[in-house]
Amino acid sequence: MATETLTYAALGARLTISPKAARSLAKRLRLPCSLSDDGKALVSVDLAEIRHRPRSPGRRETGSEAVSARIAALQAEVARLEAAAAGHRADFERERERADRLMAELHQANADTMAAREATARLEGFLRAGGKAGGPTDGHALGGRRLGHLAADLVAADRKAAR
Numbered sequence: 001m002a003t004e005t006l007t008y009a010a011l012g013a014r015l016t017i018s019p020k021a022a023r024s025l026a027k028r029l030r031l032p033c034s035l036s037d038d039g040k041a042l043v044s045v046d047l048a049e050i051r052h053r054p055r056s057p058g059r060r061e062t063g064s065e066a067v068s069a070r071i072a073a074l075q076a077e078v079a080r081l082e083a084a085a086a087g088h089r090a091d092f093e094r095e096r097e098r099a100d101r102l103m104a105e106l107h108q109a110n111a112d113t114m115a116a117r118e119a120t121a122r123l124e125g126f127l128r129a130g131g132k133a134g135g136p137t138d139g140h141a142l143g144g145r146r147l148g149h150l151a152a153d154l155v156a157a158d159r160k161a162a163r
Contacts, residue, residue, distance in 0.1 A: 004044070005042045005044050008023045008041060014047060015047075023041075025052060031043050115160070116158055116160075119150065119153045119157050122153075123151070
């Protein structure tokens with residue numbers, strides 16, 4: 001049981017690890033520490049009691065390879081999701097254009113319907129007024145012409161609404 005007082009750099013050199021790893025090991029094992037006259041930390045350690053084996057370099061690379069593989073998988077997933085989003089965006093744009101066309105057709109049909117209603121109201125008004133006013137010959141001759149024009153207007157409005 002030979003206890004030695006070593007700096008982190010010396011402890012790392014004896015265990016073939018870095019000074020940072022030696023400091024971490026000393027903290028983990030709760031080894032007693034003190035300061036030297038020049039301000040460096042000294043660790044009291046019995047090297048025979050420490051059963052530390054540094055990791056092999058191949059194991060560290062395996063970890064980074066796993067991380068690299070995970071990053072590549074995530075990048076592939078991001079690319080797949082971006083492609084799906086682009087497809088959904090194209091569907092959205094197509095449906096938006098379709099909805100705009102349907103709204104324009106709806107507004108046109110609404111305008112045609114209003115015109116047809118106005119023509120119908122004029123025709124009904126004429127028929128109501130024509131039956132009450134004027135003599136039998138004057139009323140029928142004038143009424144027949146007006147009725148013909150209003151009927152033609154009504155048919156034209158109906159054809160527009162049917163389009």
